[in-house]
Amino acid sequence: MFADFMLRALAAGIGVALVAGPFGTFVVWRRMAYFGDTLAHSALLGVALGFLLQVDPLLAVMAVCLLVAVLLFFLQRQQRLPSDTLLGILSHSALSLGLVTIAFIDDLRIDLLAYLFGDILAVGGRDLVMIYLCGFFALGLLLVLWRPLLAISLHEDLARVEGVRVDLVQLAFSCLLALVVAIMMKVVGLLLITSLFILPAAAVRRLSRSPEQMALLAAVAGIAAVCGGLYGSWQFDTPAGPSIVVAATLIFALLQLVPLRR
Amino acid sequence: MSRENREDRSESEALLSLERICLIRGGRHILKNVSCRISPGEIITLIGPNGAGKTSLLKVALGLLKADTGQVRRSAELRIGYMPQKLVIDRTFPLSVARFMRLTGRYPEVQLQQTLEDVGAGHLLDARLAELSGGELQRVLLGRALLRRPQLLVLDEPVQGVDVQGQVELFELIGRLRDNYGCAVLMVSHDLHLVMVATDRVICLNQHVCCTGSPEAVQRDEQFLKLFGPAILPHLAIYSHDPQHRHDQCPHQGCNCPTDQEGEHVR
Numbered sequence: 001m002f003a004d005f006m007l008r009a010l011a012a013g014i015g016v017a018l019v020a021g022p023f024g025t026f027v028v029w030r031r032m033a034y035f036g037d038t039l040a041h042s043a044l045l046g047v048a049l050g051f052l053l054q055v056d057p058l059l060a061v062m063a064v065c066l067l068v069a070v071l072l073f074f075l076q077r078q079q080r081l082p083s084d085t086l087l088g089i090l091s092h093s094a095l096s097l098g099l100v101t102i103a104f105i106d107d108l109r110i111d112l113l114a115y116l117f118g119d120i121l122a123v124g125g126r127d128l129v130m131i132y133l134c135g136f137f138a139l140g141l142l143l144v145l146w147r148p149l150l151a152i153s154l155h156e157d158l159a160r161v162e163g164v165r166v167d168l169v170q171l172a173f174s175c176l177l178a179l180v181v182a183i184m185m186k187v188v189g190l191l192l193i194t195s196l197f198i199l200p201a202a203a204v205r206r207l208s209r210s211p212e213q214m215a216l217l218a219a220v221a222g223i224a225a226v227c228g229g230l231y232g233s234w235q236f237d238t239p240a241g242p243s244i245v246v247a248a249t250l251i252f253a254l255l256q257l258v259p260l261r262r
Numbered sequence: 263m264s265r266e267n268r269e270d271r272s273e274s275e276a277l278l279s280l281e282r283i284c285l286i287r288g289g290r291h292i293l294k295n296v297s298c299r300i301s302p303g304e305i306i307t308l309i310g311p312n313g314a315g316k317t318s319l320l321k322v323a324l325g326l327l328k329a330d331t332g333q334v335r336r337s338a339e340l341r342i343g344y345m346p347q348k349l350v351i352d353r354t355f356p357l358s359v360a361r362f363m364r365l366t367g368r369y370p371e372v373q374l375q376q377t378l379e380d381v382g383a384g385h386l387l388d389a390r391l392a393e394l395s396g397g398e399l400q401r402v403l404l405g406r407a408l409l410r411r412p413q414l415l416v417l418d419e420p421v422q423g424v425d426v427q428g429q430v431e432l433f434e435l436i437g438r439l440r441d442n443y444g445c446a447v448l449m450v451s452h453d454l455h456l457v458m459v460a461t462d463r464v465i466c467l468n469q470h471v472c473c474t475g476s477p478e479a480v481q482r483d484e485q486f487l488k489l490f491g492p493a494i495l496p497h498l499a500i501y502s503h504d505p506q507h508r509h510d511q512c513p514h515q516g517c518n519c520p521t522d523q524e525g526e527h528v529r
Contacts, residue, residue, distance in 0.1 A: 029355065151365040154349065154357075157326050161344040162366040162410070208356040 005121050006234065012123040012131055013226030013244065016187045017196065019135040021219030022142055023180050024197035026173065028205065029153045033198055034084060035072070035174075038091035039181045040193040042068040044098030046182075047115055051105055058130060061185060065178035068094060073171050118189030118241030120230075131183045138176045145169055145176075150211055188241040196222060199248035203255045221251055276301055277340055277414050277446055278323060283332035285318055292318045293329070294470040300414060305440055305447040305460060310467035311489060316450040317347065319467065320418055323448065340414060343407030343445070347418040349399065357391045359383075363406050373409070380442065381405040381435065396423035400432065408443060415439070417449035426456070433460045 027036055043061045050060030068090060075086055102110065114122070142149075148169045151159040160166045184193045200221035201214065208214035228251070229244030236243075276299040285293040293315045300306055308316045321327040322334060324344060351357075363374050378384045383401040386394065394402060400420060407415055420436065421429040437460035440447055458464070458477035466472040472485040480486050 029352070147365060150357075154351065154355075154362070154365070155346050157321070157324075158344055158346050158349075159366060160326060161324050161342060161416075164366060205354045205356070208354075210356050210358070210361065214356050 005123075006230070008123045008125070008128060009120045009230055009240065010227070012120055012128055012187055013230060014223050015128070015131040015135050016184050017200070017222030017226050018219050019139055019180055020184060020196045021200050021217075021222045022139065022215035023177060024199075024201035024222075025205075025211065025215045025218050026149060026153065027177070027194075027197040028201040032177070033194055034087045034091075036177065036181065036194040036197050038072065038087045038094070039065050039068060039178050040185070040190040041091045042094035042098075043181060043185050043190045043193075044115060045094045045101065046098075047110075048098045048101035048105070051108055051110065052101060058127075058182060058186075062179060062182040064094075065182050066175055069174040069178040070171070073174055077167075114189070115185065116189050116191045117239060118185070118187050118192065120187045120240045120244075121233075123186055127186055131186075134179055134183045138180050141172065141176055145172060149173060188244060192241055192245050195245045195248065196225075199245070199252050200225065203248070203252040206260060207255065207258065221255075222248070225251055275337065276335070277337050278448075279333075279335045280319075280323060281333045281335070283319070283322055283329045283334070285315070285322060285327065286330045291469055293322065296332075296467070296471055298465055298471070298474070300446050300448055302413065302446055303440065303444060305437070305462045306449070306465060307458075307461040307463070308448070308450045308465050308467050309452075310472075314468045316467055317418055320416055320448070320450060324416055337413075341410055341412045343410050343412030343415045345400075345403045345407045345415070345417045345420060347450075348422065349403065351392045353392050355392045359386050359389050359391055359394070359402055362391045362402070363409060367409065369409055377405045377408050378402070380408065380439065382431075397425075397428045397432075400424060401435075404435075404439075408439065411443070412445050415443075415445050415447045415449075417447065419450050419452065421451070421456075429456050430459070436460055 027033060042064055046061030046064035047057050049055075049064060050057035053060070072086070072090060075081075075090075076083055081089075099112075102108070102112070111119070148159065148164045148166075151162070151164050152166055152169060156166055181190075181193055184196060188196055200218040203221050204217035205214055208217055225248035226244050228247035230240060232238060232247060233240040233243040279297075279299040281297050283293050283296045284291060296315075296319060298306070308319060310316050318327060322329050324342065325334070359378075360371075360374060363369065363377075375384060375387055378387055378401075381401045381404045383398060383405060386398060386402060389398075391399075391402070400422070404417070404420065407417075415436075417436070421432045424432060433456055436447060436449070439445070440460075458481070461477050463474065464477050464480040465474045466480055466483070466486050466489060468489050472489055473480055473483040475483070
């Protein structure tokens with residue numbers, strides 16, 4: 001009954017949710033939601049440059065996201081502007097620059113909606129390989145950074161005094177986040193990427209007894225959202241990416257009703 | 263160990279010494295020509311009004327802020343235990359005290375338990391970090407700083423958010439820890455009279471070092487009274503005006519920083 005494209009969509013969604021859960025916990029703890037948005041918005045510039053320079057769009061997106069992550073890291077260290085102002089400037093200028101660049105490419109008609117809101121039903125075998133390859137790479141490195149990241153999330157100066165190489169860890173985390181954003185674009189689209197970081201992690205935070213548990217539960221909640229969203233999209237003929245986010249929102253709302261053990 | 267012994271040795275083996283430190287932000291001196299040395303086993307308290315640069319001075323000493331001019335010297339392989347001013351934790355941050363203590367080092371359970379008992383928080387090992395009261399959190403933070411067997415404890419407002427009775431207990435605890443762990447203590451405090459209990463030397467800071475010395479001496483210092491105003495008088499047991507004090511002998515006069523000498527804004 002389930003068509004091939006549906007199975008591929010499911011595999012892609014589950015892969016992305018597995019990675020987004022653990023990363024999302026840190027996005028929530030470190031208040032990096034806007035940072036994620038900025039990376040996601042700059043992905044469109046990557047798409048445009050990919051077409052312009054005739055390179056693989058995914059690789060171009062990764063390159064641009066990484067560049068923006070590194071740029072942000074150094075600009076934030078200068079502290080000339082408040083962090084959210086800086087993020088706003090980069091986020092919207094990258095998005096607009098992407099749109100303008102696309103308009104300049106005459107002989108190209110690309111489906112903008114597919115990039116903005118995702119096109120999970122069109123996921124190909126190569127996309128799947130990239131999602132799982134990059135996903136496992138990102139998760140592996142996150143495991144290495146786990147303890148120092150936790151220490152930094154609690155108190156940056158304390159971590160620094162205790163010998164954590166704060167700048168290096170933060171830069172590495174930003175770059176990994178950029179990588180994850182790039183592979184998530186196909187699934188939920190660049191306007192909705194941050195929701196897959198935030199919603200599952202926020203949904204399970206009250207129920208978690210340890211950071212690891214929260215990361216794991218967030219991944220599970222994300223997978224549930226992907227399954228529920230795809231099912232809804234199949235059943236009601238709604239767009240897949242937004243349906244996944246709606247499912248995640250429902251899961252979030254339902255879990256808020258669970259009474260807390262004291 | 264008596265105070266005299268400590269001072270004798272301080273010349274040669276200071277744990278940490280700051281020499282003529284200036285810190286300038288936005289064209290203004292945050293710290294102006296501040297010097298101080300910390301000897302092994304000594305308890306030094308920084309006092310001063312809000313915005314006097316107390317926390318900045320700690321951060322320079324810890325290496326978190328880089329001074330614009332002046333030198334920071336640390337003894338080789340100095341182990342520092344740091345207790346930050348506050349730890350803002352989300353109420354739902356899922357971290358136990360035991361995990362928190364182990365975040366940047368691996369310690370056996372026995373040592374965690376022992377250290378927590380040393381700071382009077384032995385029952386909190388399995389508690390959730392986010393659910394501790396103000397006083398409990400301060401003790402856990404203190405315990406975590408001690409885990410590293412530091413030669414120098416740096417405490418930023420260690421009694422913040424603790425009631426008066428708890429403050430006295432905490433200061434006494436800090437004094438005992440100094441004896442048991444043999445570490446020096448550099449701490450910041452708002453509180454003027456309670457902190458004197460457990461302090462060898464007080465540094466009164468207001469961008470520059472206004473006065474320094476034993477608690478008894480500082481309380482009699484004219485600079486100290488000028489800084490805190492007459493409102494402080496009822497809190498002090500001992501006070502007599504010192505007619506010998508002369509401003510031109512204050513050590514803070516003049517520095518060689520790019521901003522002007524009088525502390526006005528320079529663009």
